[in-house]
Structures are given as structure tokens and as C-alpha cells.
Amino acid sequence: MKPISEKVNEKPKFGWILFLVTVIIVLLVALFASSIFERKNEAYYTMQMVKPIADDDARNEVWGENFPREYESYRKTLETDFASKHGGSVMRDYLEQIPELVVMWAGYGFSKDYNQGRGHAYAVTDIRNTLRTGGATTDPMPATCWTCKSPDVPRVMEKIGIDEFYKGTWKEKGHEVVNPIGCGDCHDNKTMGLKISRPALVEAFERQGKKMEDFSRQEMRSLVCAQCHVEYYFDKKGHDGVPYLTFPWDKGFSAEEMEEYYDESEFTDWTHSLSKTPMLKAQHPDYELFMTGVHGQRGVACADCHMPYKTEGGVKFTDHHVQSPLANVANSCQVCHREETTTLLKDVYSRQDKIEELRNIAEINLAAAHLEAKIAWDNGATEDEMKSALQHIRHAQWRWDWVAAANGLGFHSPAEALRVLGTSIEKVKDARTELALVLVKHGLKYPVELPDISTKEKAQKVIGLDMEALNKDKQDFLNSTALEWDEKAKERQGTLIKY
Numbered sequence: 001m002k003p004i005s006e007k008v009n010e011k012p013k014f015g016w017i018l019f020l021v022t023v024i025i026v027l028l029v030a031l032f033a034s035s036i037f038e039r040k041n042e043a044y045y046t047m048q049m050v051k052p053i054a055d056d057d058a059r060n061e062v063w064g065e066n067f068p069r070e071y072e073s074y075r076k077t078l079e080t081d082f083a084s085k086h087g088g089s090v091m092r093d094y095l096e097q098i099p100e101l102v103v104m105w106a107g108y109g110f111s112k113d114y115n116q117g118r119g120h121a122y123a124v125t126d127i128r129n130t131l132r133t134g135g136a137t138t139d140p141m142p143a144t145c146w147t148c149k150s151p152d153v154p155r156v157m158e159k160i161g162i163d164e165f166y167k168g169t170w171k172e173k174g175h176e177v178v179n180p181i182g183c184g185d186c187h188d189n190k191t192m193g194l195k196i197s198r199p200a201l202v203e204a205f206e207r208q209g210k211k212m213e214d215f216s217r218q219e220m221r222s223l224v225c226a227q228c229h230v231e232y233y234f235d236k237k238g239h240d241g242v243p244y245l246t247f248p249w250d251k252g253f254s255a256e257e258m259e260e261y262y263d264e265s266e267f268t269d270w271t272h273s274l275s276k277t278p279m280l281k282a283q284h285p286d287y288e289l290f291m292t293g294v295h296g297q298r299g300v301a302c303a304d305c306h307m308p309y310k311t312e313g314g315v316k317f318t319d320h321h322v323q324s325p326l327a328n329v330a331n332s333c334q335v336c337h338r339e340e341t342t343t344l345l346k347d348v349y350s351r352q353d354k355i356e357e358l359r360n361i362a363e364i365n366l367a368a369a370h371l372e373a374k375i376a377w378d379n380g381a382t383e384d385e386m387k388s389a390l391q392h393i394r395h396a397q398w399r400w401d402w403v404a405a406a407n408g409l410g411f412h413s414p415a416e417a418l419r420v421l422g423t424s425i426e427k428v429k430d431a432r433t434e435l436a437l438v439l440v441k442h443g444l445k446y447p448v449e450l451p452d453i454s455t456k457e458k459a460q461k462v463i464g465l466d467m468e469a470l471n472k473d474k475q476d477f478l479n480s481t482a483l484e485w486d487e488k489a490k491e492r493q494g495t496l497i498k499y
Contacts, residue, residue, distance in 0.1 A: 053189040056158065058151035060182035067183075067192075069312055074182065074320035077119030082327045086352050086409045089323060092116040095456045098360075100367035102459035104397060107273030108281060109133075109141070111463060112470055117407075120181040120322055123149045128482055133170055135473030136480060142166070142243040143173040147198060148228035150177045151184030154197040162199055166234075167242045171481060175488040186224040194220040198227040204247035221301035222287065229286035229302075229407070231258060233267060253288040255402040255420045259395060273463065275373035277390045282401035289406045293413030305332045324408075348411055355403070355410035358421040362400040365428040369393050371450045371462075372435045379442045386438065392431035399424035 049066040057063075064071025083090040094114045095101055105111040109132035118126060127133055127149050134140035144166045147153055156176045157165045165173070188195045196202055196212055201223065205212065215223060234243030251257040259280075268278040290296045295305070303318065308331040310319040325332035326348065329341045337344060370393065376386065403410055403417045403424075410417030436446045453459035460467055 055189055056155045057189065058155050058179045058182075058184050060151070060179055060184075063183035063187075063189075067317075069310075069315065069317050070183075070320045073310070074322075075121065076321040077121040077323070079321075080118055082324065084324055084326045085349050086356065087116065087324055087407070088327065089119055090116075091118070093456070095459075098363055099453050099456050099459040100363040102456060102465075103274070103367040103370055103453055103463060104363065105281075106370065106463040108270045108279070110281070111460065112465060112467070123180040124177060125180070128174075128478070129474070131470055131474055134477070135470065136476035137473055138470070140169040140171045142234060143168045143170055144234050144243045144245050145170050146173055146177045147200075147245050149181060150179050151182055151197070152177045152179055154184070157199070163239065163242055163244070166239075166244055174481065175485040178485075178489040185227070194224050196223065196227055200232060200245045200247055201227045201230075204249045207250055218299060218301050221303040222290075222296075225302040225306075226287035229284055231283050231285035231288060231402070233262075233269070235265075235267075237265070253291055255399050256423075258285075258288075258402075259398055262398075272370060272393075275370040275390065275393060276377060276386070277370070277373070277393045277397075279394060280398040280401070282398065282405040284405050284407060285402055286406050286408070286412060289403070289410070289416060290412040292416040295412070300336075304335075308332045308335065351414040352409040352411055355414060355417050355421065358418060358425065359400065359404055359410075362396070362421055362424045362428060365425065365432060366393070366397050366400060367453060368450060369396075369428055369431045369435065371453075372432065372439065372448060375444070375448050376435055376438045376442065379439070379444060381438050381442060385441070389431045389434040389438065392427045392434065396424045396427035396431060399427070 051062065051065050053063060053066065060071065060074065064074075077089075080089045080091060082088040092115060094116065095111075101114060102111045105114075113131035115126075115130075127145065132141070133145060147166075153165070156173070185197055186194055194217070202212055212223075230247055232245055232247050235246040236243055248258045248261045251261045262280055267280070269281040270279050271277070272279050287302075290302070305325040306322050307318050307320060308325075308328065309316055310331065311317075319328075319331070321328075326345065329344055333344050334341070339347075369389075373386065373389065373393070399420050403420050406412065406417075410421075439446050439448055451458075451462045453462055457467075
């Protein structure tokens, strides 16, 4: 039989255990009730649709009749007046800011025209206007280039088939693509649930043995963005020459794993017109970089920061003004972080400044490497002598681009961005060392004199671009083909936002 003193000591312990169990049960019940309430609220809100939306209706304003709050916030993606230190929605000509880019992309469309992307509402307008997609007489890009620009794309894919959509040129499909990125890209027209409307993401996961229904709703709040904000390429092997949009994820998501994937498949985006390097061009691997960062690893979704919840008239909804979180710190960052706005901005900029510093070092050396390679070729260098240096250039620029092409100047994963840029600098330095040996071998004194590329105009002249002719060709296209597209597309255009 236990002493009375032990029995007395057991009672407080039992009381604390009972208290903790009760607290846990109350919290679980509260979370469950909150979830039920949220789902009922979503279901109720969905039932308020005043106008049925057809399966193939890509017009954002029709969806907006049913969901005016979301639509009105979406329309704010037309605003171009926010500028953070390194980004925002203002127009930035990156070739003006960093003339080395012109040389780095010699022989590729980005050397002609590369501006910061504007809001989703400009998706169709901006791809029409950019010099990269071709003009009235220059060769147009593949039709695949339309894939991420409009909810008209899944409509056309459903009508004619995926392969047929990718087939042909950008001009041939232009009259079909009218409505800018919007509602139908991410939402089911009947339930408003999140959906994947582009096949490449589904196919990439299927090759890894994953199905879209296996992902949670929170994961889907990032995956709808990952349909487009990723690295991709146009795979022609096994597709009868059709540039089939493919994600290079089969070996993994890192810069090195995708580099290995491309090297094994002997894929090349273009051959550099100066250095003759078989080049890779990163698109915008936002999702891949984000996956390595602390936010992605802690289960934060893209929408949590770029489309935070908003309350209006007692109704909670997702703010569809997709933008930089720095333009809306209170509703994005400060939901989790309790620091002052100035402190949070300082934290972001300090990381971005460090990334920009290393990125600029890589850019200066990459541009120099391409120019030095051209001088080597011009002075009799052989393919065997150049092979190793060109491989280093290919890998160095790919790794630089894997960071540079992603939005947010590396902030989605600062540590990984700095690491990858470090390997880029290492490889381009190796390339320039090998090029120096080749140049000296062929009788040149190193360092060789390089042309002046201190401005966009000077750099474009060095690589042989006739910008006056290119701009005229694009204007001729806009005055003819684009007007013809608009005439054909009127019935699908509805009250399309005017630019």
C-alpha cells in the first residue's frame, strides 16, 4: 500500500495531464471546426455564381461577373508603378542596366530585347511586342511559346490536341490566344477548385511516379504557379520534330542535376554566335529555387506571399493582385514575421545585394569569355583546343542563368543562389584560364584587348545586330498580323482589358 504522501503527489500530476489533454482536444476541435467553416464558406461563395461559366470560356471578365472581388484585385496587375530596390512592376530594360547580357546572348533573341516582366494582365501584349518573338519577315518562334500566356491555351489544346498546338509557328496560333493569364489557368470552372491546366507539369510528375491528386491543397497553391514559373525546354526527340514543352526534372531540381540532364541528352538552345559555345538558356526556375529555400521547406506556398488573403465587407478572399510581397508587407511578410516593415525590407535587400554582387562578377567574366573565345577562333584556334573552355562557358552561364532568370533576385533561396553563383564564377574563371593559354599559343599577348560593350547600343553593335531594322520589322508585324489576329478573335475577346 502506497504512503499517503505519494498519493498526494500523484493528484497534481494527474491534474496537469488532464489539463494538457483537454487543451489538445480543444485545439483539435477548434482547428476542425475552422476547417469545416472555411470549406462551407468556400462552398457557399461558389454557389453564388450568377452566370454559369462554360468549360472553354477563357474570358476573365466573365469569371469576374461571378467573383467581382477577385477580378477587381486581378485587374490591379495592370498597375506598373511599384519599384522595389531590385524589382517590382515598373518597366526595367535589363540590357540597358547590364550591357554584358547582350554579349552573353549573342545569336539568341534575348540579346535584342529583355525587359522585366510586367503583371499577368500584360502577358499577351508583351509577348506580341517583344522583339524576341519575331517580326513581319524574321523567323517567328515556335507556337509552344504561347503555352504560359493565356487561358485560351488549354482551350485550344483541348480542341486540336497537345502535339498539334505545339506544332507550327507562333504566328499561326496568334489569333487563338487573346485573353491574358487569368482565372481559367488555375481554377475549375464549376467548383473553383485549383487545377493544373498545362500538361508539362503533370507529365513531369508522372515520370517521377506522382499524380496530381496526391498533392494537398496547400501544395496546389504553389503548383498552379509551377505550371509556368519553372525551367523548361522544347524537346524534339521522340515527338517527330515538334518542339514539345518539357520540364528537365528527371534527375532532380537543382542546377547541377538539370545541367547533367541536358548534357546527357545533348540538348542545346542555341550556338553562341561569337564563342561558338553550345548554350543553354534558363527560363525562370522560380519553383525549383523556391523548393530549396526555408519558406518552401516550411510548407509556405507561393500564394501565401504573392496572393495573401484579404478581408472586405466581412468576406475573406484571396487577393489576386499577384505582385511582389514587398508591395504588401503587412499582408504577406508580417503575417508570420513580427518585425517592422523597415527591418524586413532591410533583411531582403541585404540578401539581394550580396546575390547581385556575385551575379555581376559572373556577368563581367562571361561576357569577356565569349569575346576572348571569338578572338581565339579568329586567330586559328582548333576545336580540340577550344572544347574544354567552351564546356566551362556552357556550364558557367547555365548556372548563372539558373539564378538570374528566376524572379526575386535569389530571395526565394539566398543560400542556394549564392552557392550556384559561386560555382558559375569558378567555372568561367577556368574557361578564361584555358582561353588565355590558347591565345598565347597562337601568338597573342594576354590579356587581349576587348571591344567596348559599356552600353546596350555598343554591345549590340559588337555582336552585329541592326536594331533599326529589327524594330521596323516588328512594327510592320504589329501593323498587319496583330491587327488581323484581333479581327479574327473578336468573338472570344469579349470585353477584354484594353492596354
